[in-house]
Amino acid sequence: MKRQWYAAPYALWMLLFTLVPLLFVAYYAFTDGSGGFSTDNILRIFQPGYLPVLLDSLRLSLYCTLICLLIGYPTAYFLASRDFSENKMLVVLILLPMWMNFLLRTYAMMTILENNGLINMLLEKLGLDKVQFIGTEGAVLLGMVYNFLPFMVLPVYTALKKLDARVIEAAEDLGANPLRVITRVIVPQSIPGVISGVTMVFMPAVTTFAITRLLSNGMIYLMGDMIEEFFITVNNRNAGSALSLVMLALVLISTLLLRLVNPDTREGRA
Amino acid sequence: MKKIALLLSLLLALSCFSGFALAEDVELTVFNWFDYIDPATIEMFEEETGISVQYVNFTTNEEMYTKLEAGAGSYDVIFPSEYMIERMVKHDMLAELDLSAMPNFANIMDSLKNPSYDPGNAHSVPYMWGTLGYVYNTEMIPEELTSWSALFDEKYAGQILMMNSMRDTIGLALKYLGYSMNTRDEAELNAAKDLLVEQKQKHIEAGYLLDEIKDKMIGGEAAIGVVYSGDAQYAIDGNPILKYVIPEEGSNIWVDGMCVPKDSKHIAEAQQFIDFMCREDVAAMNFDYIRYCSPIQSVADNLSPEEAAMPALNPSNEVAASCEYFNDVEDAMSLYENVWMEVRLAR
Structure with missing residues (x-):
C-alpha cells in the first residue's frame, strides 16, 4: 500500500516539468497574440509551405530509423552472440560516443564534412574533385544516424541477450538451417526490442533540430527548426506552441501505431 | 557604563559586519549577447565593488525579449538593440535611469547621446554600436563589391551565406530596393x-x-557572408583576405544599449555596473576584445591608423549618414513575420 509513494518524486517531477508546461503550450497554441481564443495557429500547418516541412521531417526520420535498424540490428546480434567479458566491449562501442554532448559531436561532424573539411582536404591531396556535403540531405541523414544509432542498438541487444540459447539449440536439433533459425526464431523473439528501438530513434529523429542547421547551413529545414524559429527568431510563441502540439500529436499517433504491431502490448502481456 | 560601551561597540562592529555581508550578498544577473564582453572586465568589477555578477547569454533580441516577457529568471542589466529598447519602453519594461549616478556617461560621444529611440537616454546607455554589411573573400571574388546586388547575383550562386535574423535580412532587401528598413507598407514588404x-x-x-x-x-x-560589423572585424582579423562592405544603398546602423528591467531588485548596483562599463579603460578593454565600435569618445579618438582605416571599426561619416536605425514597426510586425516565414519556407 505504502509502496505507491515511492513514485511520488517522479510523479511530482512529471507534474511540474511535463504536465504544467504542456498545459502552457496548449494554452498558447489555441490563443492569439492578445490572448483570445483562436485556431489559426493550429490550422497554420495547412497553409502553403508548412506541410512539406512536416513531410520532410517524417520522410527523413523514417529513413533514419530504417538505416539505424539495418546497421543496429546486426551490431546488436553480433554483440549479443558473443560473451564480451562484463559487456566492456559494448560499453566502449556503443556508449563512448554518448559520453559527449550531441551538439559537440555534430560540430565535429560539420568540420569533417565542410568544403574545406577533413574529407575534402583528403580528396584534394589525392588529386580528386571536392564533394559538397554540407547542405545535402545525405549529410543531415548521416548526422541523425550518427546521433541516434545507440538508441537502436541498446534495446535490440537487450532483447537478444534475453533470448534463451536452448530455444535456438532446439530449433537446430529439429533440423532448422541457420537462416531459418534467424527468420523463424531469433527475429520474432527480438521484435519487442526492435519496436522500442524504432520508437527511441524515430521520436528524437522526427523532432530533429540544430543537426540540420549545422550540417546543411539551414537549407534542410525540418519541424524542429521551424518551431525553434518561431520561438527564437520570429518571437511568435503562439505559432511555435501550435506547431509543437501538431508535432506531439504526430509522435503520439506513431507510438500508438507501433504499439499495435508490438506482440508484447498487443496480447496484454506488457 | 564600560560594559554598556563595550556592548555597544561590539554591536556596532557586528552591524558593520552584517552590513558588509549584505553588500557582498548582492548578485547582479547580467543578460548579454553571446561573446560580447571581455570577461576580465567582469572580474575587475567584482573586485572593485564586491558585487558578484552572474553572466548569462542570449543570441537574438527576440529571444531576450521572450525570456524577459515570460518572467523567466530575473535580470538586472540587459543589452537590447535600439529597436528593442523602443519596444520595451513602450511596454513599460525598463526602469528609468539616474544619469547623475553615472558620472562616466559623460564619456559617450555626443552623436550617440539623446537618441531618437530613447530621448534623453532615460532608459538606456550605449554599450557598442556598429553597422550591418557583408564580408567577401577577395580571392574568390577579385572584383570590388560595393552594392547589396552582389547577394542576388547568379554569378555567386551557392556561395552566399545569409543572416538568420528577420529584421536584418528583410531590411537589407528593402534597402536594396530603395525602401526604408522600417517600412510598414505591404507592397514594399512583398517586393522584398x-x-x-x-x-x-x-x-x-x-x-x-x-x-x-x-x-x-x-x-x-x-x-560572401552577411554580418554585423563586429563579426566582420573578427573575420578579417582571422583571415585578412576578407573585406567588409557597407553597401552604397545604405544599411542598418545599430546601437546595443545597457538597460535595467523594471523588476530588477538591484537598480542602484545595476547602474553602478553600467557606469563601470562606460569607464574609459574598461571600454577600451571591451573594444579590443569585441571589436565593435565603442561609443566612448576617447576609444574612438585613440584608434591606430590601421584600425581607423577599417570600415567595420570606423565607418566614414557619409556611410553612417546613409544608414538607418531600426524602429519598432508595431502592428506591421505581423507583416514582417509573414514575409519572413514565406522566405524561410520557400523551396
Missing part, C-alpha cells in the same frame, strides 16, 4: 519577399546562419 524567395529558389544563397557565419568566412566555406 519576392527578392529573397527568388534568391532562394535560384539557389543563390547557400544557407541561413547567424553566429556561425564569421567562422565559415574565415574557413573559406563561402564567398
